[in-house]
Amino acid sequence: MTTYSTPTLLPATWLVAEREIRMRLRSKSFMISTGILLLLVLGSIVAMSVFGANQSLPKIAAVGSAVSTVEATEAFDVTEAATVAEAEELVRDESVEAAVIPSEGAVGLTVIGLDEAPGSVVSLLSAAPLVEILEPSDQNPGVVYLVALAFGALFLSSALTFGSMISQSVVEEKQTRIVEILMATVPVKALLAGKIVGNSILAFAQITLVALAAGIGLLATGQNILLGEIGPSIVWFVVFFAAGFVMLAAMFAAAGALVSRQEDLNTTMTPITTLLMVPYFAVIFFYENPFVLAIMSYVPFSAPVGMPLRVFLGLAEWWEPILSLAILIASTLAVIALGSRIYENGLLRTGAPVKLKDALKKA
């Protein structure tokens, strides 16, 4: 009879990872949600390009010598009216915002509005004092908000999707009891590592795909300048995500190992998902607060969102992402050590959810 020797840790890990990937790619819901994510990203880039484009000029009517004066400003869409009465009529039927007619005053123009002074027209025709800004921001606050939201939402959605997939796959194996056969076949570490590797590869592939789509979308909509600004932070986001996701994966695997049924999974996953919400909401509320962002960019949980945003805003020194990444990797290793212990201890326990304290004890 032929005997086969069991593969060592690495090939076994890869076999497990390969199965995770194969099964995931076969699932329709996964492919559909990836498609939706890509559409959302492309959609928001198109939206940015629409909002960012020059808005149409204010429409005004002008009479006589005023026509050449207002046309010289190149700030208006001018309709020439033959008489003041005709200009007033255009204002009344709201086909223009205001009418400009020659007059005796210092400026030599009178602005006619419908029910209030047309402020924008007045200010464009007024002599303005010189303005000097000490710390000019070349970034459109709307774009900053969108970028912050994009990093936060991407991190949250990918971490949640793939994290809960890991938990579910762990519980599936526990619930169907195949875990006993698997444990009798390959080292538990290979099982855990395979799950983390397989799902991380998928998560990483998805994030990379989204990053590429964002890059291509920005180029295609002619927002090359924006791509130049945002490109480095996208790269950092992908790098941070890779490390941060492995940490989350270990936590989600542990959460799965603590319960015996899918129905109980929420009880152990909730603390992790709550933690995941924190960087998401923090970045939405505090994207303009450099201090909070600085803290966020070093806390391992929120660094994948906080640091790329600071890089985008130009708030981070060159060494800061590297330091933060080192912290993230160190905490990832620590979490893997804890997570694998919980995983090993939890796998064979059935019935009620296992208490974290019990799962951390040595078996």
Added chain:
Amino acid sequence: MLELTAVNRSFGERRVLKDVSFTVAGGRMTGFVGGNGAGKTTTMRVILGVLAADSGTITLDGAPLTAEQRTRFGYMPEERGLYPKMKVAEQIVYLGRLHGMSTSQARNNTEALLTRLGLGERMDDTLESLSLGNQQRAQIAAALVHDPEVLVLDEPFSGLDPIAVEVVLNVLKDFAATGAPVIFSSHQLDIVERLCDDLVVIADGEIRAHGSREGVRSAHTSPRFELQLDGDAGWLRAEPGVTVLDFDGGFAVFDVDSEATAQRVLQRAIATAPVLRFSPQVPSLSQIFKEVIQ
């Protein structure tokens, strides 16, 4: 030969296995019987290394069992486990590859086994689309795909219809014939009685009986005989060394103190009246089981 010596295991305060010792001989089918919660599943998990023993040793052919050897065991857990959404053949190939087989080896073995188990037509169906009995057959294939050196099966026959029992039985017998030790637990004592060569009885974490099936049977059989005479058998009551248990005219059930007494009774019976029947009463396994676990 697989040998357990003084294996102990507790869960918290509860001692689930108490000095469990028995052997599983190569080439023989060993039936493992015991009530619910007696420790069968725990024992099997300890053999597989899925659970660690608190103390005691397990040896294979005289040498302590290593983790590497354990991976060459075939195991069917009590609560069946395969992936519901994976195709039958696909997951058995996967398990074979986890055991170190190449994809083509695993595929060949999978196809041969599934065909033999009557699942040849269903190989590319998902497990969840199969009936419970067919899922069970797939489970047997999963335990056998890597040509294991030792086979440990927890309740392999539960949920199978009589025809499926025969199919699985033949596969297992052929497997045991290759010289590998096979241990299986079962609640269906009639199947154990028919199938096993050796028997291990566990109750409350203790081994109450073990040995060859006939050995266990004779050890727990008081020499009891049944006599049917074409005449009155009342004289039996006065016979020395005989305890009559049941009596009805020419019919009697009695225990004897020795084989010689039985022979003497038979001779006297022949001398008295035509003997219609004289036979030793062999208790069924379930009778022995009830006796042993008390």
